[in-house]
Structures are given as C-alpha cells and as structure tokens.
Amino acid sequence: MKGIVLFVTVVLLAYGIHYFWVLLPIVSGYGAKHICSSVFIADFSEKHRREDVDTFPMKYATFNINYTDLSVSSSMLGFAPTKAIYRNGLGATLINELTEEEVRNQKFNVEIMSDINQDKIPWPMGDQMNDEVFPSHINKIQLEDAINDLFIEKDPANLIRTRAVVVLYDGRLISEKYASGFSKKSKFLGWSMTKSIINALIGILVKDKKLNIDESAPVPEWNNSNDPRHSITIRHLLQQQSGLDFKEDYYAKSDVTEMLFLRSDMGAFAASHPLKSKPGTQCYYSSGSTNILSRLIRHTVGENEYHSFPYRRLFSKLGMNSFVMEVDPSGTFVGSSYSWGTARDWARFGLLYLNNGYYNNEQILTEEWIKQSVTLGGVTQYGQHGLHFWLNTGANNDSHTRKFPNAPADMFCASGFNGQNIFIIPSKKLVIVRFGLTRTPEEEYGANQFLKNVISSINL
Incomplete structure (x- = not known):
C-alpha cells in the first residue's frame, strides 16, 4: 500500500x-x-x-x-x-522564433496618428462637448447612481476593479466616470474587443468589393481545392464556425496560448491546424480564426497599405486618435487581442455601429454589413455570435437564455478578457463602455444589473 x-x-x-x-x-x-x-x-x-x-x-x-x-x-x-x-505605431511585440534584431530591422509603412488637440473639436470627432441642456427624459441622478455603483467594491474577496465607464445616448456623451489614476486620456486594452475591430476592417474591404465573405477564404495553406479546409469561408471565420481543431484554453498550454506567447506568425500558426468538424456545422470561439482574418487582410490590401489601413480607413474617420493596434513578430496585427484606446475612442467605435455604419457624414460601413454583423449565425443555437460580435438574442428569442436578460434582445456587444465591454443597444439609442480588471468567475462585475439600471434611467 x-x-x-x-x-x-x-x-x-x-x-x-x-x-x-x-x-x-x-x-x-x-x-x-x-x-x-x-x-x-x-x-x-x-x-x-x-x-x-x-x-x-x-x-x-x-x-x-x-x-x-x-x-x-x-x-x-x-x-x-x-x-x-x-x-512606435506598432505597439509592443513579444520576441518569439525571430531574433530581436530581425524584428527591429523590419520596415513597414506605419501610420502615426496626428497629435491634434481634440479638446477644441466638437464631439464625436473631438472631445469638446456642446452646452446642450441635459435630456429631460433621462433621470440624471439615477444614471449617475448606476455608474457609481459599478465602482463600489461589495466583496473584498472578489474585486471588480472598474476603471472607466462611458455612456452615450443618441450619439451624445451624457456621462462618464474613471477610477483613481485614470482619466479620459487613459488608454485601455480591449483584449478580445479587438475582434470587433477586425469585423470593421473586413466590412470596409467588402464595401470596396475586395472580399466576398461567402467565398472560400483566400488563405495560402488552404488554396488546394482538395484540401478540406478550402471550403472554409470568411463568414465561417467571422461566425466562429470554421471547424478548425483549435483549442481555446487560457489556463494551460493550448493552441491559443502557444499562438499568443510562443509563435512569430500567429495567423499562419492558426491556419496550419486541421479540421475537426465540417465548416459551418459547429460554433467554437477561436482567437485563431481572428488572426487568420487579420493575416488575410494583410494579403488583401498589400504590404504598402496594410499597416496604415486601419488608421486611414477607420480610426482617423471616427476621431479615434488615441488608438494603437499591436503586431506579432511577423508584423501582422494581433486582431484577436491587442489594441489600445481611450474609453471615449472605444465609445466612438460603438457609435459607428449604433449609426448603422454612418459617421461624420460618411457611410464607412454599409447598412447591410451592420445587419449581417448582428444577425445570429446558423448554428449558434444559444444566441451568441454574429460576425465577431456577441448577440443578446437568446435561443429562439427566449429571454431566459440571454446572457443579459435585463437588456433588450437587439443589444449586441464587443467583449474582452477581465470584463471589457462595448454594449450597443439600438432600441434605446445607447452605447455603454466599461473597462476594468475583473477576475471573478466568468468576469462577472454585475453587468446585467448595471445595464438594467442604466436603461431604466431613460424614460421614453
């Protein structure tokens, strides 16, 4: 014994x-x-x-x-x-597989956002707020109470650590709050909210007629028509239905942790994986799919345009002047995880979707693209995925199966690790941004109750 x-x-x-x-x-x-x-x-x-x-x-x-x-x-x-x-312009890059000298010697056409004073430019392109009377149908005290409550630590064993909240109503910034040490100038990591940035970049290329998301994804490793992965479309990748055998586990050495912390070309690594199921038949959340898309964007726009593309075609048009997308050692944007911006800039991104792709007198994304982005994918029976956005439809439109039952079914959101969120609620004309460092189970910081409290402050 x-x-x-x-x-x-x-x-x-x-x-x-x-x-x-x-x-x-x-x-x-x-x-x-x-x-x-x-x-x-x-x-x-x-x-x-x-x-x-x-x-x-x-x-x-x-x-x-x-x-x-x-x-x-x-x-x-x-x-x-x-x-x-x-x-500068490329962010922080972990040295893997390539040498530091090889990475430092890379030459890219990087777009550096102009350092302009946005304080004197009217919202939303700048930070100057109009001296309008606060909307009479919004209970300002109730709204501020809802926001303040998110900064109160009720359980010392499970800190929620909210760092920033911004609320837009009908395009107007009506309230914001920051934790000590942070401000409207602070940049926050969006983590997987970056996936929704990739949605926008793909949407721009679709509008330019450079991509068709229902055709086979133009991935070099899958070019052979005899390769079963050749049937994977861009839509499959956006809906998290690629069928690739890619394990998403952040608490062990898995495909996603190897990709993010041990590999130089993340998109190529993800694309090298075999199929586990037929594309379009199963939904499985995969950061690998997003980095395949980011690499696909690079191949589509070309080397001369790629590293300036998000800045010229998206961020500068929205007034997101703080924004930084980071690259892997090969130079491809880590679309799954790494982008930084102020809470206001993330709110501007949400406003683009609230306005059906129209912003500052320009149709940046088509209304059809927005509609597709927030439509439930064919096999996501639990009402979760659109095109790299999380939905709140619930299975068969049943409120009991919604992740956020206190919010309307038309709400959709970008979501990131540790409780980063952009909630977009068209029926309530709301964009709500929250940043924090929440490590409680399922990163629960009381979002469902918070959304209820904010929505109930609007008397329509």
Whole structure:
C-alpha cells in the first residue's frame, strides 16, 4: 500500500513539475508583453501595472523595464526569460522564433496618428462637448447612481476593479466616470474587443468589393481545392464556425496560448491546424480564426497599405486618435487581442455601429454589413455570435437564455478578457463602455444589473 501511495505521489509531483515547466514561458511572455504595452503605450503607474499581473503564478515574475531601448524583459524565478519590445505605431511585440534584431530591422509603412488637440473639436470627432441642456427624459441622478455603483467594491474577496465607464445616448456623451489614476486620456486594452475591430476592417474591404465573405477564404495553406479546409469561408471565420481543431484554453498550454506567447506568425500558426468538424456545422470561439482574418487582410490590401489601413480607413474617420493596434513578430496585427484606446475612442467605435455604419457624414460601413454583423449565425443555437460580435438574442428569442436578460434582445456587444465591454443597444439609442480588471468567475462585475439600471434611467 505504501508503495502505491509513493508511486502516485511521484507521478503527481512529476506531472505538476512538467505542467508548470511547460507553462512558465507562457506566463513569462504574457507578463513581458503586457507590461511593455502598459508602460510604453498606456503609461500606467507602477501600482496599476503590478495590479494587472498580480495573479498566481505571474506574481512571482521579475520584470526589467529598459527605457533606453523601449523593452521589457521577464523571467519566472530566473527561468523562461522573455523579452518584448516597443516600436512606435506598432505597439509592443513579444520576441518569439525571430531574433530581436530581425524584428527591429523590419520596415513597414506605419501610420502615426496626428497629435491634434481634440479638446477644441466638437464631439464625436473631438472631445469638446456642446452646452446642450441635459435630456429631460433621462433621470440624471439615477444614471449617475448606476455608474457609481459599478465602482463600489461589495466583496473584498472578489474585486471588480472598474476603471472607466462611458455612456452615450443618441450619439451624445451624457456621462462618464474613471477610477483613481485614470482619466479620459487613459488608454485601455480591449483584449478580445479587438475582434470587433477586425469585423470593421473586413466590412470596409467588402464595401470596396475586395472580399466576398461567402467565398472560400483566400488563405495560402488552404488554396488546394482538395484540401478540406478550402471550403472554409470568411463568414465561417467571422461566425466562429470554421471547424478548425483549435483549442481555446487560457489556463494551460493550448493552441491559443502557444499562438499568443510562443509563435512569430500567429495567423499562419492558426491556419496550419486541421479540421475537426465540417465548416459551418459547429460554433467554437477561436482567437485563431481572428488572426487568420487579420493575416488575410494583410494579403488583401498589400504590404504598402496594410499597416496604415486601419488608421486611414477607420480610426482617423471616427476621431479615434488615441488608438494603437499591436503586431506579432511577423508584423501582422494581433486582431484577436491587442489594441489600445481611450474609453471615449472605444465609445466612438460603438457609435459607428449604433449609426448603422454612418459617421461624420460618411457611410464607412454599409447598412447591410451592420445587419449581417448582428444577425445570429446558423448554428449558434444559444444566441451568441454574429460576425465577431456577441448577440443578446437568446435561443429562439427566449429571454431566459440571454446572457443579459435585463437588456433588450437587439443589444449586441464587443467583449474582452477581465470584463471589457462595448454594449450597443439600438432600441434605446445607447452605447455603454466599461473597462476594468475583473477576475471573478466568468468576469462577472454585475453587468446585467448595471445595464438594467442604466436603461431604466431613460424614460421614453
């Protein structure tokens, strides 16, 4: 009996050591990349940088910030050394597979957003607010109470750490609030809200007639008509129905963590995966699909245009002058996860969709594209996915199956890790943005009740 116990103990110990040994480079890489972005893009305080990585086992990582070469080096108890570098217009990039010299020597036509004072430009292209009377049919006190409540920590064991909230009504910014240390100038990481940025970029190319989302996705690895992946369309990728055998698990070494923290060409890595199911028959959330799309955009617009494309065709047209999309070591935007902007700029992005693609006297996205983006995909029976947006339709329009039952069925949202959200509610003329650092189960910060409280402040 003692021998069996000893054997089991040794096996479990060996498994544990192997598990953490495999995980160390991923944890170290996450820390180096995030701290690099936090320092050189967002200019976070040391307090907030540490708060972002204060989880096990990352809290035991060591970070060295080099302000001379704009880099951050990280290791875990002296093991798994990693390095991320910052480049203006390209953000922070984790060095993987390619050497640092190879990455630094890359030459791209980068678009640097003009440094204009938006305080003197009227909203929404700028930050100057009109001196209009507050809408009489909105209960201002009730609205502010709803927002303030999101900044109150009710459970010390499960902090929600709301950092920013912005509320737009009928295109007008009617309320906003920031946690201590943050302001309207602070840049926030959208995490998977970046996926919805990819939706817009694909939509622009569809409007330009450069892409047809119902044709086979022009991915080099799938060009052969005999390849079963040749039947994957851009729509399949946007609806999370590609059928690729890609595992999305952030708490182990999986396809998604290997892609984000160990690979140089994330889109190529994701595209290399075989099929697990027939395209269009199963829905499975995959960041790999988004990075395939980001690489596809690169191939479509070409090298001379790619790195300026989001800025020229989207961000500058919306007044999103703070925005930064980050690239992988190969130079492709990490469309699944890495973009930074102020809460107001993320709200501007939401306003584009509230206005059916029309913004500042220009039809940037077609109304048909917006309609398709917020239409439930064929096999998403639980009422979740449109085209890289989350929906609130519920199965068979049943409110009991909605993720946010207190919000209308026409609400759709962009959603990111740790509780980042843009809620767009056309029937209520609302765009609601929330940023925070929420690590409670399912990143629940009370969003459903918060939405109810905001909506009920509007008396129509």
